[in-house]
Amino acid sequence: MRSLLPILTVLAALLGIWYLAVAPMNIRVALDQVERSGAAVEPATSVERRATSVWRLMWDNSEHVAAGYALERPRLPTPAQVGGELWKTTGQMVERGRPFSKRSLLRHSWITLQSTLWGFLLGTTLGLLGAIAIVYSRVVRMSLLPWAIISQTIPIVALAPMIIVLSSQVGIEGRGVPKAIISAYLCYFPVLVGMTKGLQSPALAQLDLLRTYSASGLQSFFKLRLPASVPFLFTSLKIGIAAALVGTIVGELPTGAVSGLGARILIGDQFGTPLAIWAALAMAAMLAGLLVTLLDLLQRATLKRMGMQA
C-alpha cells in the first residue's frame, strides 16, 4: 500500500495535464459553436480563425475558453466527460437492468475479454512449448528462434485482415477464433523469449549436481528447470496478457466487427462520437490494468509459497 501515494500523485499530474490540454485542443470547435449562437468572436469567421494560432485565439477570446470544457463533440473530452460517458455505458445500464445491451461497454468488454483469454491461453501454450523445444533441441533453437523474431517484425494490423479472411475461407464462423489467433500471435513471443531464458537459468553446477544423481531428463526438468523459471514465467505472462489484449482490439478494428472494444473505437470514429472512443479506450486500459494486477497477485502468492521473496 506504500505504492499508493506515488501512483495517485502521477495520476493527479496526468489529469492536471489533461485538463490543461483541453483548452487549446477544443478552442476552435468552441469558438465555432459560440459564433453560431450569435456572440462576438475575434477573429469573426471560421476561415480567418484557421490562420490564427490556438494560443492567440485563447488570448483574444479568454471569456469563451470555458465553452471548450462542455462541448458535445470535443476534439479532446475532459476526464469528467469521459467518466460520465463511461458511467452511462456501464453503471447506468446496470441500474436500468440491462447490463448487456448493445450499447453497454460491459458487453463489449466481456466479448473482448473472452477473445483475449483464449488468445492468451493459446499464445502462452505455444510460447511454453516453443521454449521447451528450444532449450532441449539445438536444431529447433537454430531454426525456430529466427522465425519467431521475424514474426514480430510484421505489423499486426497488416496481418489481422488476412487471418480473418483465411479463417473464414477454411469455414470458421464468427470472429472469435481469428481474434484469438491474432491475440495469440502477439502474446506467444514474450512467453517464448522469457521462458527460454528461464528454463536455461540454472547454473552449470546445478545441472552437474543432478548428473551426479543420474537424474533423468524429466526429473531435471520438473525438479530444476521448471521451478527455476517461475519468476521468468510471471514476468512473461504479464507482458503476454497485455499484448493479448492489444491483439484482440487490433483484431476487432479493421475487420468490420460490430462488437468488442475495438469495434466501439472504430464505430465511434466513423460516427464522430469522440466520447464513445475515449470511453472504450479507458475501458480497455482498465481491463489491461486489472488483468496485469491479477497476475501480479498470483505471482506474489506463488513466489511466497515457493519461499522466494517477490
Add this chain to the structure above:
Amino acid sequence: MTSNPVISAKDLSLTFQTNDGPVHALKDVSLTVNKGDFVSFIGPSGCGKTTFLRCMADLEHPTGGTISVNGLSPEEARKSRAYGYVFQAAGLYPWRTIGGNVRLPLEIMGYDKAEQAARVARVLELVDLAGFEKKFPWQLSGGMQQRASIARALAFDADILLMDEPFGALDEIVRDHLNEQLLHLWERTNKTICFVTHSIPEAVYLSTKIVVMSPRPGRITDVIDSPLPKERPLEIRDTPGFLDVAHRVREGLRAGQSYD
C-alpha cells in the same frame, strides 16, 4: 589398508582442444586412494585438481589412461550412486526448504516417503542443522548453507565423498569450524573423502594423504602420507609435526611451479 583401492587412476590424461591449441589439463596422473582415506588435492589454479575430481565423478571424460571407482568405470560408479559430490557453491535450490534440498537426491533416487524423512533428519543432525529443516536457504548463513549441501551429499548411502573447494568462499573462522566438523563427520561415517583445496593448513589439518599438483601440464608432483594422528584438535596446527608436513607441501608446490 585393504587391497581393493576405492579410486585407482593410471596414466590418466585429459586434453581439451581449444582455439589456442590443446590444453593438457591432466597428464599421466597415477594415484591410488584406499578405503577410509581422506585425500586432499592441492595446487595452484590450472593444475587439474578439480578436473581430476570431475573425472572420478564422470563429469569429465579422460582422453587417455584408465580410472576406476570402486572397481567400476566412473560412469558405472555414478549410475550406482557410489559418491556424493559437494560443489564450491552450496547451490541449494532457493524454492526448497533445507529439508527439501536434502531430500532432493532421495526423491530422484526413489526412496519412499518415510525413509526420506528419516534420512533427512539423520543427516541434518550429522551436520548440526537439526531444527533448520523448514528454513529456506536465504535464512541461513553461508557456512550453514554449505553444511546443508554436505548433508545433501550424505543423504544417500555413497561411501565416497568428493568435495571441490567446499569451503573456498567462506571466511577463515567459519572455515576452521567446518574443518573440525568435517573431521568428526569423517570419523563417524568412515567415508572415503577426496577434497580439493587451495589452502595448505586446511590440506594438512584434514588429510591422511596430501596430493600436490602443478600446472601446465596438470600433474602430480608429490604424494605425502601424513604422519599426524587421526585425533586432531585444532591446536595440532602449532605442533612441529604439523609444520613439517606443511613445509613439505610448500616445497612440493614450489618445485612444481613454472615461472613462464
